[in-house]
Amino acid sequence: MDLEALRQGNFAALGTAIDDWTKVVGHLKGYEKDVREDLEAKADRAEWAGVNATVSRQFVSTTAGGFADALAQATSIRDILRDTRDELVGYRDELNRAIDRGWEKKLSVVGEQGGGFRVFVNVRPEPPNSEQAVKDLRDELQGILTKATTSDSTASQVLRAIAEQADYGFSGVSYKDRDSDTDAMQSWKKDLVDQSNKNFVSDAVNVPGRTVGAYGYQVISSLMHHGKYDAEFLDAYGKQLLKQDTAPAGPPGIGSKNLWHGDNHQLTDLVFGKDDGRDPLVGFMDALSHDSEAATNAFDDKKVLEHVLESTRYTDRDTSVGRALEAAFMGVGVGEKPDGPAPHTATQVGIMKNVMHMVAQPDGGSDLVSKGLGDSFGNMASAYMPEISRAMAGKGAEPIFLTDSALPDGLDKPDVTRFLYEVSQDPDGRAGIILGRGVYTSSLTEAHVSDPSLYDGGSAEAIRTISESTGVIQGIVGHADADEGISAEIAGEKEQNDALKAKGDSMKALAGAAIGAVALAPATAAGSLAGAGASGYFGGIAGMAIDRLMDGQQAQGATDRALYQTGRELNDYQASAQSQTRQSALDAIEKYGSDLPPQSTGNQVRDAVNDGWVGSDSILEDAHVRPAA
Numbered sequence: 001m002d003l004e005a006l007r008q009g010n011f012a013a014l015g016t017a018i019d020d021w022t023k024v025v026g027h028l029k030g031y032e033k034d035v036r037e038d039l040e041a042k043a044d045r046a047e048w049a050g051v052n053a054t055v056s057r058q059f060v061s062t063t064a065g066g067f068a069d070a071l072a073q074a075t076s077i078r079d080i081l082r083d084t085r086d087e088l089v090g091y092r093d094e095l096n097r098a099i100d101r102g103w104e105k106k107l108s109v110v111g112e113q114g115g116g117f118r119v120f121v122n123v124r125p126e127p128p129n130s131e132q133a134v135k136d137l138r139d140e141l142q143g144i145l146t147k148a149t150t151s152d153s154t155a156s157q158v159l160r161a162i163a164e165q166a167d168y169g170f171s172g173v174s175y176k177d178r179d180s181d182t183d184a185m186q187s188w189k190k191d192l193v194d195q196s197n198k199n200f201v202s203d204a205v206n207v208p209g210r211t212v213g214a215y216g217y218q219v220i221s222s223l224m225h226h227g228k229y230d231a232e233f234l235d236a237y238g239k240q241l242l243k244q245d246t247a248p249a250g251p252p253g254i255g256s257k258n259l260w261h262g263d264n265h266q267l268t269d270l271v272f273g274k275d276d277g278r279d280p281l282v283g284f285m286d287a288l289s290h291d292s293e294a295a296t297n298a299f300d301d302k303k304v305l306e307h308v309l310e311s312t313r314y315t316d317r318d319t320s321v322g323r324a325l326e327a328a329f330m331g332v333g334v335g336e337k338p339d340g341p342a343p344h345t346a347t348q349v350g351i352m353k354n355v356m357h358m359v360a361q362p363d364g365g366s367d368l369v370s371k372g373l374g375d376s377f378g379n380m381a382s383a384y385m386p387e388i389s390r391a392m393a394g395k396g397a398e399p400i401f402l403t404d405s406a407l408p409d410g411l412d413k414p415d416v417t418r419f420l421y422e423v424s425q426d427p428d429g430r431a432g433i434i435l436g437r438g439v440y441t442s443s444l445t446e447a448h449v450s451d452p453s454l455y456d457g458g459s460a461e462a463i464r465t466i467s468e469s470t471g472v473i474q475g476i477v478g479h480a481d482a483d484e485g486i487s488a489e490i491a492g493e494k495e496q497n498d499a500l501k502a503k504g505d506s507m508k509a510l511a512g513a514a515i516g517a518v519a520l521a522p523a524t525a526a527g528s529l530a531g532a533g534a535s536g537y538f539g540g541i542a543g544m545a546i547d548r549l550m551d552g553q554q555a556q557g558a559t560d561r562a563l564y565q566t567g568r569e570l571n572d573y574q575a576s577a578q579s580q581t582r583q584s585a586l587d588a589i590e591k592y593g594s595d596l597p598p599q600s601t602g603n604q605v606r607d608a609v610n611d612g613w614v615g616s617d618s619i620l621e622d623a624h625v626r627p628a629a
Contacts, residue, residue: 001149003141004111006092007099014085021078028074032067077159084155091148095141102137106130109141117141218260221283228333229287234294241284242298246307253310256281256317281311285320288327290335295328299351309358312371322376325355329380344384349407352384356411360418362625369422369429377423378432378503384411385440389469391416392619399455400465402447417476417623424480431503433477441470442545442584449588449596459596460604467581467605471574471612472619478573479620545584578609 099109107130108122119138121130220237248255260279285308288295299305312318327333329348344352359365359377369377381388386403391411393401398408423429448454448462455462582605589596 001145001152002111002115003095003109003117003145005115006088006095006145006148007111009088009092011085011088011092014081014088018078018081018085021074021081024074025071025078028067028071032071080155080158084151087151088148091144091151095144095148098137098140098144102133105133105137107133107137109137218278218280221280221287224283224287226286226290228290229294231291231294231297234284234287234291235297238284238288238294238298241280242304242307245281245311246303251310252303252307253312254314256311257314279315279317281308281315282317282320285317285324289320289323290327290333292327292331292333295324295333296331296345296347296351299325299328300347302354305351305354306358309355309368309373312373313367318372322373325373326376326379330383344387344403344405344407346407346410349384349387349405349410352380352387353411353415355380356415356419359422360415365418366422366425369426374423374426374429375432377419378426378429378436380432381420381423381429382432382436382439385436387411388416388420388473389440392472393465393469397465397469400444400448400462401469402444402454414623417619420473420476421480421620421624424477425484427499428503430477430481431499433473435500435503437470437473437477438545438580438584441466441581442587445581445584446588446591449585449594450592459594460601463585463596463601464604464608467585467608468612468615470577470581471609471614472616473612474573474577474609475613475616476620478613479617481573544587545580574610574613577613578606581605581609 102109102119106121106123106127107119109117109119111117119134119141121127121134127133221241245256245259246252248259256279260281288298299308308317308321312321323334329344329352331344331348355377359368386401387405387408388411389401390397390403390409391413394413395409401408420433424433444466445463448459448466452459582602585596585601585605586598588594589598589601
């Protein structure tokens with residue numbers, strides 16, 4: 001990419017091409033729908049005979065498929081052009097900003113014949129450090145040009161690849177990124193999966209009487225700790241790997257450790273990751289954590305979910321499994337920056353229900369939390385606060401506990417209760433629940449205050465129901481902590497403070513995108529709330545609520561237990577729940593100029609939280625044997 005070409009580019013022609021292809025896509029959508037719903041539907045219902053039974057029906061079916069392929073290909077071309085235009089515009093602006101910064105440092109940039117460019121000092125005498133400044137600017141500009149060149153060339157390559165995918169007609173290829181799925185790539189992925197069960201023997205190892213090596217599973221998975229892999233490839237690879245991992249006889253998960261750490265592999269040390277690489281499920285789970293689609297696909301199989309979770313009892317895969325579960329439940333891969341609300345699908349809610357059921361089991365379910373999954377379980381509970389709130393409140397509260405979940409009432413109350421209780425006994429898990437509940441409460445309160453039409457009983461009644469639900473859930477957390485009898489010594493306080501800080505920092509980063517507890521109203525909700533994320537509800541009151549938790553309610557000494565210290569002072573938990581919920585309501589009233597009376601609203605919040613707190617004790621008594629009862 002020439003400097004002057006990028007520097008002066010307006011890309012208007014590319015924009016025109018995008019508009020033209022968008023029109024083509026629109027027309028093809030209509031044609032494809034007409035063919036599918038009219039022509040093909042009639043052909044399927046017709047009673048064909050003779051030649052028509054084969055030729056005509058096949059012709060109609062092929063024609064319908066051709067329109068679908070044409071639509072897919074046209075959409076892909078439009079999306080490639082649009083992505084390329086947006087990228088090049090971004091690089092052009094980045095280039096011009098760098099040149100402007102250079103001018104402020106008395107540096108000029110000129111293009112040269114052949115596409116090159118030159119950076120030079122434009123004043124005499126030269127300012128101090130000019131030589132280094134020239135080098136730095138030259139390197140920065142070259143980096144921008146390299147990225148622009150890559151964007152331009154890969155777009156060209158992928159467009160050619162789409163055109164060459166089919167010998168006749170349309171390929172039906174669907175564009176997702178610049179990598180677009182050639183025959184060569186498909187063949188390479190198949191070969192890689194086929195090598196999974198092969199034993200690769202090291203020439204450097206000589207053990208009399210046996211062969212020592214590494215299976216393809218171990219080699220491949222050791223390369224998977226970082227990066228994002230194709231979901232289709234992960235699905236195929238995972239099926240084979242999990243089939244191998246579940247092969248040993250016995251209860252779910254019990255044979256996983258010896259399978260990969262037996263005598264035949266004691267000398268194997270694959271140094272691609274932090275661990276020794278012998279357990280291929282670790283690398284595979286790390287790969288799933290970066291691909292939410294593949295993670296959801298894997299855990300949608302209840303037997304796989306049960307096996308993988310149970311296997312954490314006998315292996316060191318708990319952290320990787322937890323991250324993969326988070327990706328599956330939240331729809332966002334580890335390290336990805338969410339760009340908006342991620343509504344929970346029915347499949348995801350179903351997986352969450354199964355996890356809660358496993359943790360709720362009285363014969364060892366709590367051990368899954370103590371093994372190291374508490375942090376991830378807390379994050380998952382945080383993300384599912386809308387569904388959890390509905391499960392705890394019961395039927396009739398749907399208009400108050402807003403969510404765009406595809407299965408908002410899909411969780412089971414006894415399992416939810418026991419899950420919250422068990423996870424709350426882990427410091428990291430407890431921090432996730434506390435902060436997640438605080439974010440959801442404040443966001444939900446703000447939504448109802450800003451738009452009273454969301455619930456026909458009015459904002460005041462909605463706030464009372466929200467407050468009572470907060471009292472129930474925070475009460476379960478407080479009682480769980482008290483029952484655990486966590487020490488109030490300095491070490492325990494530091495652990496709690498560190499957990500709250502880490503969780504709070506991440507919550508604040510995600511609250512603005514409505515991820516992790518705060519996917520609220522569907523687009524069809526009453527009033528002006530057309531998707532809470534777009535309305536900006538999560539950068540205001542929710543952020544203030546997290547700041548209060550971070551600044552004023554960490555543990556501060558064995559003799560002066562602050563809010564959220566260890567739970568031995570249940571009054572601290574109860575008072576904190578009251579304070580947080582009350583202040584969220586008052587913040588929303590002030591922000592939107594609501595006519596709700598602040599004093600009486602605050603008093604109603606206090607009463608409702610107390611009612612919920614008292615109720616939490618009875619709910620726990622019905623669901624769990626408690627040492628503090």
